[in-house]
Amino acid sequence: MTITETECETTCIDVHSQLIYEVANAAEFQLQIAVRPLSQQSIESESVKIYHNDQQIDDSQWSEVAIPATENRCYRFRAEPGQWRIDYDAAVTKISQLQAGSHCLSPITSLPAEALPFLNPSRYCESDRFLQLAENQFGGLKRDDSLVEALENMVFNRTSYTMGSSNAQTTATDTYLSTEGVCRDFAHLLIVLCRALRIPARYTSGYLVELQPPDFHAAVEVFIGDHWQIYDATRLASLGGFVPIAIGLDAADVAFASFSGKVNMLNCTISAVARTSA
Amino acid sequence: MTITETECETTCIDVHSQLIYEVANAAEFQLQIAVRPLSQQSIESESVKIYHNDQQIDDSQWSEVAIPATENRCYRFRAEPGQWRIDYDAAVTKISQLQAGSHCLSPITSLPAEALPFLNPSRYCESDRFLQLAENQFGGLKRDDSLVEALENMVFNRTSYTMGSSNAQTTATDTYLSTEGVCRDFAHLLIVLCRALRIPARYTSGYLVELQPPDFHAAVEVFIGDHWQIYDATRLASLGGFVPIAIGLDAADVAFASFSGKVNMLNCTISAVARTSA
Amino acid sequence: MTITETECETTCIDVHSQLIYEVANAAEFQLQIAVRPLSQQSIESESVKIYHNDQQIDDSQWSEVAIPATENRCYRFRAEPGQWRIDYDAAVTKISQLQAGSHCLSPITSLPAEALPFLNPSRYCESDRFLQLAENQFGGLKRDDSLVEALENMVFNRTSYTMGSSNAQTTATDTYLSTEGVCRDFAHLLIVLCRALRIPARYTSGYLVELQPPDFHAAVEVFIGDHWQIYDATRLASLGGFVPIAIGLDAADVAFASFSGKVNMLNCTISAVARTSA
Amino acid sequence: MTITETECETTCIDVHSQLIYEVANAAEFQLQIAVRPLSQQSIESESVKIYHNDQQIDDSQWSEVAIPATENRCYRFRAEPGQWRIDYDAAVTKISQLQAGSHCLSPITSLPAEALPFLNPSRYCESDRFLQLAENQFGGLKRDDSLVEALENMVFNRTSYTMGSSNAQTTATDTYLSTEGVCRDFAHLLIVLCRALRIPARYTSGYLVELQPPDFHAAVEVFIGDHWQIYDATRLASLGGFVPIAIGLDAADVAFASFSGKVNMLNCTISAVARTSA
Structure with missing residues (x-):
């Protein structure tokens, strides 16, 4: 979303x-x-x-x-x-401003330097383990924001939001297998798929209006065209009400x-x- | 060393x-x-x-x-x-200049901001899994550079340098169990132990004089006092001949x-x- | 014990x-x-x-x-x-009968056929990952029941009994790193070390007198000489009060x-x- | 097949x-x-x-x-x-005899005792991690041999046979992510899916006519109706030429x-x- x-x-x-x-x-x-x-x-x-x-x-x-x-x-x-x-x-x-400009995904050689670290695997997002799987399933799609939407759809559709189903050591691999998690796990899984397809993606914690029960929330920022676009595969509330706190490679950076x-x-x-x- | x-x-x-x-x-x-x-x-x-x-x-x-x-x-x-x-x-x-100044390990609240990300777990350095183990074994030691030397000693002593014993997905946990690895794995294991004890540590790739067989090398930079001090638990050659290429959280950042x-x-x-x- | x-x-x-x-x-x-x-x-x-x-x-x-x-x-x-x-x-x-007979550990070629499957790694006892580590630490010891006692001592000494510290997917590797667990985890860790040293070991569930709080318990049977000898690295209560229910490779077999x-x-x-x- | x-x-x-x-x-x-x-x-x-x-x-x-x-x-x-x-x-x-009799999958309460251990997770077949995933994807299908064929199809279709792509510690989880493997890995993945759906499945090593290059081979026996039916998701050669050596929970038992x-x-x-x- x-x-x-x-x-x-x-x-x-x-x-x-x-x-x-x-x-x-x-x-x-x-x-x-x-x-x-x-x-x-x-x-x-x-x-x-x-x-x-x-x-x-x-x-x-x-x-x-x-x-x-x-x-x-x-x-x-x-x-x-x-x-x-x-x-x-x-x-x-x-x-909130209408994001104009390109919606294409940049080839690696055109990405700004600040986006490059967010292509790498991280503690809870082992994207190096998802390369072939992501390529098989999504490698043929057009490389623009519709690809990121396809990834977000997949995460939303195959994952159940279940309180208590994960812990502080749960990784994207675990979530991919268990098919359940909380906001942190939805974010990690979307990040892993983006990075496996060479799309920079980072984790953002924040406050979220209308989140029930109230808690800190986690979402994903994906580098599209020339800016970081926010996604939330939990679809728990409108992202218009999301107030970012901290960004990082994954949950490890934003405790x-x-x-x-x-x-x-x-x-x-x-x-x-x-x-x-x- | x-x-x-x-x-x-x-x-x-x-x-x-x-x-x-x-x-x-x-x-x-x-x-x-x-x-x-x-x-x-x-x-x-x-x-x-x-x-x-x-x-x-x-x-x-x-x-x-x-x-x-x-x-x-x-x-x-x-x-x-x-x-x-x-x-x-x-x-x-x-x-090479004689490193003067303090050799104490800073408490977290005194660390410079740039060192903080290197306290976090990363793809190949799952320091969140080593907290209790490191505390049990090293928690009682004085927090200065002799603690880092004790960690480097442990990595050197319990790990065999064995070509071909690891691969691109091998993590510090794997190396801790297998007790063998190459320079990359020695670096990851030393980093994991430092971070588990709240000591910032980062991975550095580089060229190394007298390395046999010649190859890219990996070492560790640990934040001690007010500077990054270099360590190499493989002890394969003098670090006086180490020429750094890139730093990062672990091998994922410096391919x-x-x-x-x-x-x-x-x-x-x-x-x-x-x-x-x- | x-x-x-x-x-x-x-x-x-x-x-x-x-x-x-x-x-x-x-x-x-x-x-x-x-x-x-x-x-x-x-x-x-x-x-x-x-x-x-x-x-x-x-x-x-x-x-x-x-x-x-x-x-x-x-x-x-x-x-x-x-x-x-x-x-x-x-x-x-x-x-309870005094166990007479040999207290030596049999070489693999002398083990009875029924003991052989209990040399293999299993779901929660990945003994194939502990071979070198066990050999380094215990390979030089005499191969009799004092070796098993050394393993039981190690498990007892490095592991804290902590309710809620593990879950149904926790393996011996996890316990070795976290240094905490419940009876199931103590058993898995002792089993892993035995098998890594080519000593048949199996998991046994049971009732245990004086266990606090009352619950099902888990212990380990190790093949020594010509019989299965029971060990419990939790040392929570006397094994004289242990009433076996089921045996298996690990907790997976005796749910x-x-x-x-x-x-x-x-x-x-x-x-x-x-x-x-x- | x-x-x-x-x-x-x-x-x-x-x-x-x-x-x-x-x-x-x-x-x-x-x-x-x-x-x-x-x-x-x-x-x-x-x-x-x-x-x-x-x-x-x-x-x-x-x-x-x-x-x-x-x-x-x-x-x-x-x-x-x-x-x-x-x-x-x-x-x-x-x-080879025509397998007559039922092709239905038995409910657990009707399975013969000898088949029960092959419902449990094992070292390389962590079926406890695949329960929800298998249920989501296959839980609605009729429980007869067409379900096992659907599983075999999935393993064949999503996995590339690639020499050298796995090692002795590779598990079904690894293969599910990497989407490649050798006969051992195809077998583990099919077994994991069967067990996750409460279908007894075991690993069998053997000789195989017309296998290129010649090597030991691995296949899967699934308990259907009242007998063990053999499957080989690699589809490398006709199973009419398969000569079983040893059975077990997974590769750990039949080295x-x-x-x-x-x-x-x-x-x-x-x-x-x-x-x-x-």
Whole structure:
């Protein structure tokens, strides 16, 4: 399912996440929950508050860092034992513009350099194992966005969305066999098929309006013509309401939280609401 | 084995690679064979010549592109059917400087942003599967460069260098079980252990003086203190003679050649020779 | 941990299992819950009752079959939709005899034919992947029961017993890496090491007195000298209280319940109690 | 492809295998090269000769053992260092009879006990990973031999026979993804699909008339109605010329040669020739 866009439509979306953890021994936190700054996505306001045992910590005690290759924003801090709560809020204006220009898939020799790493296999997207299979099934098709739609259709049709059917180590191979998964697995399977056919594809995490139950979501960006086009083979909600957080090769790069030390998640509350414009 | 360096020593190394392919149907080539530009490695002269059926093609028919995140240089061209030959030559001056500064391993919250992606698991380095194992065996050690040396020792001691014992899909897990591999596999296993212990580690391909038989080589760069330190658990030759080509998460990112289409390698000749200085 | 046996001691053990299922569409059931008839284990009394929607079905509606190679007993029936309950009870007298005879491991050419299949790799015990690793670590040891004890020690020492840490597809390779598992995984890892060293080893399910929480248990039988000796690397309870149900290559062969159709387990209650003798 | 049989036709086939090994340190050999005694396959004459450094060893120095569950015949001997040669010859009369009786697939509750183990997943046939995929694609078909033909068709159509495309650790999952393999891999893939659909299926090695290049071959026996029916998804030659050696869960059970110790195969010559009847 691709975004169907009307010319230059504007949507205002409020996103919120609250994460609560129990830390046994001192631990280091990295959080990728902040909205990604994009030309089509302007951050009107944003707030992050971090609490240790219900007391807000000083801004000097945590930092924000942006990863150069992806511009993913990452909050980092050292957490002493106790309960930790992170509250993130942002108001985002999405500007959807009709994607003009070519819908052809570029030959490898014409791809921009920044797209090349997204042709390679990655931890959960072993595209080197799908080369012949993808070629057999899709190699004869015209190389434009209809090919990507055919891949998205296949993933949607052969995969059941089943909560709890996969875990953190599940790869695209596993999903291809089990024929079930969650958003992460649908994304990995679509990515693997794209890359096996020499189409750059990357993983994007985000907030999604109207997702039920509310949670972080995952989708796929495919390089078509001269831009990254977003796809979501789960078809759970309109991508007009998708607010990207972080991009990467696959789920390994965009974990919303990673730690050293023994950390136990107590709660995770996510929301994304579209405001009716003033 | 780390580089043992004396203060500011200079070495001149001539590297050469010749690749010959048979192309059945029109194919697209990407080659990562050019020496990486680095502060410690100055490229004195460089030449790349590409031949189609023994006739050199015009420079307008191929291009060079540098991948932003890594600065890996990549030659690209479209190859019509026939025999293709690529000749690459470079004269490099390596400046080895005594690495001063800290030898401690940074906590995650102090790592520079560019190092963060190299903490994540990747296609051939499934570090998420090694977390507990690495913690059990090495979690109690002091977190400085002696920890990385302990890991390098372990990889060297438990792995036999055996030509033909692995293939393009072999992962660090496979190597950990089989206890044998080639340079690629030694590198993956060392990387997996570093990342499992929250130490950034990346894969680097390169030319290596005195490697027998001559071939492309692979080593590991580990982020220690404030710089990337090179390690080679194969211990096949002195790293003073290593001339880096490309870096990446693992072998998936630095393939010396990748193609679309049916391409058959006919020959591959590599050499790296240290010149006695004038 | 091997059974420590005194001469010809007799233990009476009452075992019980109750399984309750919800069947949506007509399904076929196979249950391996009945105690295995053995020379050292005499079944004093036994009862199996099967209920469909709380009404006991007639004995003509289910059957018992014994698998020739293993003598595993299997209850089979076709289940119409509704709730199904199976109650199994048995009173067993175990006769523990001091194992006399050789404690040497037989060379392959002297093994009895019935032991040979248990040298081969199986679904969850990929011993062909552990050959070199086992040889490196244990190849120099004397080939008698002290070698098996060394393997059992290794499995016990490097593996944490962690509920929920594995699933039905977890293999010995997974357990070797994750260093955690449940009884099934401890058994698979011990089996894999035995077979990699050319020692026949098989999986046995059973009831176990004093297991907390009560559940079906899994252990390993290793062919030593001229008999199958039982080992349990979990060391959760004395093997004097182990009442074997079924043997096989690994967990794939001894599932306590397998089905066609959509079947949902509602409850599973197990007990094994040693009677103080009269 | 099933055997197409005319009523009670008789074929005489001469089979031969010669294996030559270099043994560095004393090793133990197990060979499964002898024709399997079957009602439809009478062994008219048979000879096995074993040579150490070109000198035939005495019959007392090797033995034959039959594995109870499968009746596979196995030659065993201890081999001192040096060159070893094994010559096996047999003349076999195959009696092909029209398979009368049911062609329906039995429900699990009606299967004979001996067929039950061949419903379980095994080392190279991870049928537990294919349950949903097989159900989605074939679950709606009539459960008779036309279902098995549909499976055989699928394996034949999606898999390329490619020498050297797999190795000893390749599983059915690997073959399903790579879409290529040799006879072993075609057999594993057909077995996996049968078992995933609750149809007993086993692996059989054998000699095959007209196989090019001559080699040991692998096929599949599927339990249909009341007998094991043979299938070969490679379709390389008529199964009328197939002379079974050994059966098992998969290739792990029927290796034509297994060893302890360092053994190097120098040569392997196989032939199977149909005699024009007198």
